[in-house]
Amino acid sequence: MIRVEHLRKQLGNKQVLSDVSFTVEPGTIFALIGPNGAGKTTTIRCLTGALQADGGQIELFGENYKNFSQIYLKERMAVVPEERHVFRNFTAKDYVQIWSRLYSKWDDTIFSNFVARYSFDLSQKVESYSIGMKTILFVGLCVASQADLLILDEPTQHLDPTVRLEIMDMLKECASSGRTILISSHEIFEIEEYATHFGIIKEGRVIYSDSIDNAKENHRIVDKGENLQASDVIGLVGSSVLVKTKSDVGRYPRLNEIVVGYLTGHHERSLSLR
């Protein structure tokens, strides 16, 4: 569905992406995780055609995505942008009109359910919505677009806990119906609840990507003083160490521990120099 290889992008004098590679399979929820400024949003902007990459390849739906001339590919993806900027003077109704014109598989029933559930005032200007309401509106538009690929930048940001859970369930439902979802998020604790795969991005490079289940199976958290055996040390997680091994040492990690281990570790440096 999505194959990104060695993506590079410089903005001004800053090398924002230096080597981004990952693959997203159909029907999965892939989370791009990383700290602020790691390159998550830039990767998404390259995928959507908002930015042109300086190098590397993007393959979407099995086709090489070049120069963003393939509008039919863009019609198969719907995006929730990170900064919830909206068109000025647009009401939610205006948004619905343009989305339903642009997406041929638009489903009014799905959007109507959204409107009813979250009590949107369709005649109100979207600018005046709270940031949480804007997020819900965009997620609703994305889901109702029936696009095959949903790209959501921080989809649960500024939402209250109940709505977060509802949105996560909805995304899981979308994935189980065969649609592919790419999300970018800082929320490492909640990602485990709904994502199936993940990639850790740091300083413009994807330093690790795998399915969550595989990653847990191949890593261990080892406490101080424990024998590391023939393990590959990844990084520190508090006072413990994250290691990559299949040996029966320590305990299985949680996703957030894997992420923290990779982000604090210097393991990827040696990988990059090989």
Added chain:
Amino acid sequence: MKNFDVYVKKQLLEKYPSMVFFLVVMLFPHFGAKAFGLFFIMLFSLASDVRQKRLDLMTFLPLNRRQIFWMEYLFLCLLLSTTFFVGLPFAERSIYAWLVLVRSFIFFSSYFGVIISAVSIGFDPYGAAFLFLLVDLVLGGIGSSQLGPTFNPYKLISPVYQANLLASLVFALILIYMAYRLFTQRGGER
């Protein structure tokens, strides 16, 4: 076509408060009035979106930069033609009335090219537009368009003076092509 409908709706809804005054000015069947209105409408349109980092709002939708560029150009052509035809009954009934439309089109194409090129490579579109206007007025105002000791070839292609319609049209098309290349390749990325 559906994309163009969406674009027109988006531009009209978003920009009408800043466009109304200039559209009224453009109703006057006079080149100066049309050039004045077009100059400011161009600044408030796509160039302003790029400058304010709002282009992503469109590129996140199933639209690409190539489409956005040409839809903006067509949209502004539409505004120019509409105001021209609405104002036409009040114009002098001669070929000169139609000449105003042609000259306005050349002026608009040239300045659109300059403004979009400037914003695509990261310059301030307002600064670039006013600077080009100043240079155009000063450089085009010197000398004569007739062959002789004071001959000034720039006067022939100047978007304001347009001493030779064909030459200024060619100049405008070159500027448009340059803007298209810069916008599709760089698009004021930040």
